[in-house]
Amino acid sequence: MAERASTGVQSVERAFELLELITNARYEVTLSELAELADLPLPTIHRLLRTLVSLGYVRQLSNRRYGLGPGLIRMGEVASRQLGAWARPHLAGVVAQLGETANMAILDGDMATYVAQVPSAHSMRMFTEVGRRVHTHTSGVGKAILAQLDDAHVRRIVGRAGMPTPTDHSIGDVDALLEDLARIRSRGYSIDDNEQERGVRCYAVAVPGMPSQTAISVSGPLTRVDEQFAARAIPILTEAAHAIAADIENVNRRS
Numbered sequence: 001m002a003e004r005a006s007t008g009v010q011s012v013e014r015a016f017e018l019l020e021l022i023t024n025a026r027y028e029v030t031l032s033e034l035a036e037l038a039d040l041p042l043p044t045i046h047r048l049l050r051t052l053v054s055l056g057y058v059r060q061l062s063n064r065r066y067g068l069g070p071g072l073i074r075m076g077e078v079a080s081r082q083l084g085a086w087a088r089p090h091l092a093g094v095v096a097q098l099g100e101t102a103n104m105a106i107l108d109g110d111m112a113t114y115v116a117q118v119p120s121a122h123s124m125r126m127f128t129e130v131g132r133r134v135h136t137h138t139s140g141v142g143k144a145i146l147a148q149l150d151d152a153h154v155r156r157i158v159g160r161a162g163m164p165t166p167t168d169h170s171i172g173d174v175d176a177l178l179e180d181l182a183r184i185r186s187r188g189y190s191i192d193d194n195e196q197e198r199g200v201r202c203y204a205v206a207v208p209g210m211p212s213q214t215a216i217s218v219s220g221p222l223t224r225v226d227e228q229f230a231a232r233a234i235p236i237l238t239e240a241a242h243a244i245a246a247d248i249e250n251v252n253r254r255s
Contacts, residue, residue, distance in 0.1 A: 014040065015048050019057065019068070023109075028065045083214075084116030084130065086247050090240040091118040091216065097236050098229070100220035103128060104244075105141035107213040110161040112142040120220065137163055137177050138170050140192035140202035144215035146177075147184040148206050154178065169194040189234050192219070201225040203233050207241045209249065216241055 021037050022029050031049070035042050049066060052058035056071030084104065091102035095118045104116040111133040136142030137158055146154050158174055165172040171180060184190045192202035202225070204217035218233050219225065225233075 011048070014038070014044070015052060018045065018048055018052070019072075022058065022066060022068055028061065028067045030065050034066070083248075087116045087216070087244050088118060090244050090247075091116060094118070094216070094218055094236055094240050095120060098218055098233055100218050100225060100229075100233075101128075102216065102218050102240075103141060104207070104214065104216045105134075105139070105145070106210075107136070107145045108133060110136070110157045112136050112139055112145055112215075114141075122220070122224075134196065135161055135164060138166060138192070138196045140190050140196075140204035140217045140219065141215040143177075143181065143184060143190040143192070144204040144206050144217070145213040147181045147190060148213045151178050151181075154181065166196060167194055167198050169198075171195065189237070190215075191230075192217075194222070203230055203237065205234070205237045205241050207244050209245045216244070 017038060018034060021034060029037075031042065031045060034040075034045050034049075038045060049058055049060075053060055053066075053069070056069045059067055059069040061067055083106070087104045091104060094102040099120060099122065101120045102118050103114055105112040105114045107113075112135075113133045114128050114130050117128055117130055134142060136146050146157070149157075154177070155174055158177065163172050163174065163177070164170075171177045180190075188205065190204045192200070192204070194200065196202070199222055200219055201222050202217050202219035204215045207214040207216060216237060218237060220229075
């Protein structure tokens with residue numbers, strides 16, 4: 001584990017580090033694996049785990065491995081709703097300027113989860129239910145999220161989640177995906193061109209500086225969302241992404 005500057009109570013920092021390690025280890029991990037990853041003495045890890053288990057944030061499985069506990073579910077749901085509430089005014093600004101549906105999604109395990117949406121006023125519009133989870137490799141927000149990670153991490157995510165191809169435009173090969181992500185990093189935005197749903201195009205950008213990889217997007221039918229639309233949309237999306245990041249940073253400073 002990379003060293004980080006201590007800014008608070010060491011035991012609290014270590015407890016959250018263990019939660020992050022369990023999350024990154026596909027939610028289940030042994031005590032010895034945690035000791036190797038965390039570079040902490042076994043007694044320290046065991047003591048922290050015992051406390052987290054008693055609070056419901058970690059659970060010990062029948063195979064003696066440790067996984068995330070149900071106590072985190074409510075916290076995660078509330079945090080996602082709050083993040084969506086902070087983002088919605090900015091998404092509404094995107095819709096007001098572009099006329100198409102705007103979304104926000106975060107990396108949730110190996111999938112992208114939509115946490116906010118402001119729909120277009122058009123009768124023919126895109127609609128995605130908040131809370132819906134989608135594969136990262138087929139969605140604009142998902143690819144904008146993956147582009148924030150290194151290639152090894154991307155391989156692990158799609159290796160675990162799989163790479164289904166809902167349309168004949170979907171990427172079904174990890175090497176082709178990595179090539180697309182390199183283009184996304186270079187130009188600063190991702191494109192879902194008929195990849196998640198036929199007849200739909202989506203442009204997405206990352207929200208910088210978030211604790212979990214996050215992206216916002218604008219999507220609509222191919223007849224309205226074309227290259228000329230993209231020329232207008234990308235600067236507006238980028239501005240909104242930085243405004244959301246600034247809002248979150250200001251909240252963190254006040255807390």
